Amino acid sequence: MHVVGRSLQAYLAFLAPLGLSGCLLFTDPINKAPDVSINGPTEVPRGHQAQYTADISDEDPPAVLDIEWAVITSKKLGCEWITKADWTAENYVQPLTSLASTAPYKFPLDSTDVVCVCARATDHYGASNFKCLAVTPQTVAPEAVITDVSGALSGQTRPLCSQIELSAEQSTFPAGDHLQFNWSITYSGTDPNGQSPQLVACDGTSVNLADPHQHRCFFAAVPGTYKVTLSITDTPPDAGAADALSSNLMEFDVPVNVDTPPCLQQTDPDKYSLLTMLSRRPDDSRTFTVLSVADDCEPYPPLRSSQQPAQFVWSVYDATQSSPGWVSKANTTDAFTVSPAMFPGALPGDTIKVRVEVRDSAQPKLTSACPSLQTDICCGANACTGKNDCVRWTTWTVQFEP
Secondary structure, rough: HHHHHHHHHHHHHHHEEEEEEEEHHOOOOOOOOEEEEEOOOEEEEEEOOOEEEEEEEOOOOOOEEEEEEEEEEEEOOOOOOOOOHHHHHHHEEEEEEEOOOOOOOEEEEOOOOOOEEEEEEEOOOOOOOEEEEEEEEEEOEEOOOOOOOOOOOOOHHHHHHEEEEEOOOOOEEOOOOOOEEEEEEEOOOOOOHHOOOOOOOOOOOOOOOOOOHHHHEEEEEOEEEEEEEEEEOOOOOOOOOHHHEEEOEEOOOOOOOOOOEEEEEHHHHHHHOOEEEEEOOOOOOOEEEEEEEEEOOOOOOOOOOOOOOOOOEEEEEOOOOOOOOEEEEOOOOOEEEEEEEHHOOOOOOOOEEEEEEEEEEEEOOOOOOOOOOOOOOOOOOOOOOOOOEEOEEEEEEEEEEE
């Protein structure tokens, strides 16, 4: 009995530390998955962009840094049926997206059916949780918006002969619907040639369009005001004409200015360089060139091959003659060359003058703008200031070197 008692005592002594150790195995806390909630609308107009944020709370710092967003097809009423196993590519209406927990999640709501917006958070121990919100698309009429591709605003005056390109790309409408863009244009002005303006498809638009009907162009051939209107008819998929929705009627005004005179821009020599020297060697010469002209309808160089260019009139004042005067030359190109051989009586120090006028079809003469031929640089009714001048003609004095 004494031996048995000692054995039992030893056995109990052996179990004591094991029992104590077993209690310590369950003293550490169990990690819990983060809590997730979604903030955002439960009804969104179809074709509009929806935006949502998530609130994440987690027991372990640091808080969750990243979350995953998905838009899942609502196969059943509501979104309570979704489990972790349903987070698969075949169920996604929008691709799975990872964002910082503070970043908003945006997506275009193009579906005609209810969708589930889901946010899944995973903490740094790997525990995850998610929440889904049912979103119902609302059927709303499209909104027509007209913008000018150049950036000009409605009511902003344009130069005559402007090529106007208008866009409906900023309009709001559901993707995938059958859309009809109803464009029209009217003219109010005194020129009878503007009574039947035409809106046409644009050639070489600056935007790669999936639907070219979103752009329309017209040429402002006469001064006056052109009014462009746009409405959009939207027929949802699998719907008939009776279910079509019409947008507002958008108006865009394009006032067009009267013809303005052409202006010399760049010349060689510069249009303000009044004096140039020329030797009396027979083989020497000096060429004067117009490099560019600003004009509403007839700029130079021409913008299009079919466009009529600006017109140049060259004239020479030979001060070596006993009765000098301005003599027009037959040259109507952009350049004119003088040489000593043209002025056989010129002596060292003598001068001649070379003048170039720029004209267009609507401004064939400059008499009313600068009545005095003694004006070396003509800027029309406004005196030349050297800044933002419209130089109608310029004059270079050529002096023969000794």
